[in-house]
Amino acid sequence: MEVAGVVASIISAFGSGRALFQRMAGKKRTGRGREATLSEEEAWLRESLHKRPLEIERSYQQHVQRHGYRYEIGDSIAHSSLATTLLTLNSGLIKVINRFLAKEPMADDESRRTLLSLSEVAAADTLNALSQLSLRLNSQSVPATLKSLPPPKEMAGEEEGEQLRLKTGSSDKPPIPKPGEGEPIVFFDVTLGGEPLGRIKLHLFANTVPKTAENFRQFCTGESKGTNGLPQGYKGSKFHRVIKGFMIQGGDFLNSDGTGSTSIYHGAAFADESFQHKHTSAGLLSMANSGPNSNGCQFFITCAPTPFLDGKHVVFGQVAEGMDVVTKIENVRTGGPGGRGPGERPVQDVRIAMCGEM
Structure with missing residues (x-):
């Protein structure tokens, strides 16, 4: 078997x-x-x-x-x-x-x-x-099919014969397409437990998925207003879900747990705009959803190629700088509710302390 x-x-x-x-x-x-x-x-x-x-x-x-x-x-x-x-x-x-x-x-x-x-x-x-x-x-170990990741490097362990571990970092940068005319670059300044972790710059594919990119951009800049007329967006929100070797997820500035969703389009979910871009490498920015045409404010950044998500999630950007920060988030300690047992929630808050457009 x-x-x-x-x-x-x-x-x-x-x-x-x-x-x-x-x-x-x-x-x-x-x-x-x-x-x-x-x-x-x-x-x-x-x-x-x-x-x-x-x-x-x-x-x-x-x-x-x-x-x-x-x-x-x-x-x-x-x-x-x-x-x-x-x-x-x-x-x-x-x-x-x-x-x-x-x-x-x-x-x-x-x-x-x-x-x-x-x-x-x-x-x-x-x-x-x-x-x-x-x-x-x-x-x-390094799966044979993930050719874009660097080869494993043996790391010192307490016991002889420790397994090879995949090491990623700032040198593991995905290939970045040149921003097209008018395509924005936005940034996240991230903290872990209140301490600065670093900056992530994201190139948004506004020429191919303009509606999706604009939704994300406005949540970065605070241009979007909630029903109360106040700015709403990613500033102060958490990365609420982290799965090592898969992705880091955030964007739920409503409930901070993955249950909240809204958009700049009158708060309603919007359709999958295009599946032109594929989940071919680490560092890709893609929309989280609850099924077809249910896009809102939640997003994730890949930590490895995830081709099984193609045709299900809209890729609308890519890490331009700060892949080392993504890797730091990927490697934070996670647990279940209250930090007890196995789970996908960071034990220490991983927050977007500041964000905006470059």
Whole structure:
């Protein structure tokens, strides 16, 4: 059973997973009765995991050589990040992964029965933990398909044989197309826990997606006015969602948690303007949404190529300077509500202290 088979079994057991992610985010279930489709998280997770069987096996073998036994619930001796993550999974999923790593294939129906025995809460916890597993693997190795990222550099660790980790920084700058005539450059001055983190400059593709770019630009400058007649925009807002190796998300200046949305177009959601630009590299600025034609104020910046988002999210800009700041945000510590357990919320506030147009 390949790693992709494990993921496929999970998806078979839990459906598309969209409802689980929505429940975890406190949102109502939608799309009842329609054919299930992969959520963005699942598509990313599947793409991340199925390319890494060798990395998983190598990490597992290192653990066995170091400690002499398999991963177990309550294993306090396992120190590798992969082991730590596996210990957050339920025993049924650990069984499936252990069998795979030991080359003892489980029949699909057997693995499916193992996963189907989970309660809804355990299923949600497992799916979240598996996402964390993928993130940790992402930081340990370089997927062969992400050619635009630099090769891994071995970093010193406390224990011999530590996995290679992907190192990104200011040298990992995406190719920047020259701004066209009249295309704006805007900036974010970002803080972490109230301390300056640096400036991000963003080139907006106003010639190809003018409506989307103008919406973002006005929220940067404060030209947009709310229903109370006061300026509204990104100044003081948070990056509320961070997934290492995937993206950083912000723009919800209404609720600061990903549930708020508005636009300069009378506050209404606006249509997907064009999918001309693709998610081909890190440093691309794209619209977050809740489905087709639901664009508002939320956005994200990619931390890696994310081709599975093409045709679903409108790319409307790119980091011109400050990719090192994006990387710093990507690497902040995250957790669940209140900073407890695994999650995607930065433990310390990551805020846009100042923003505007250059």
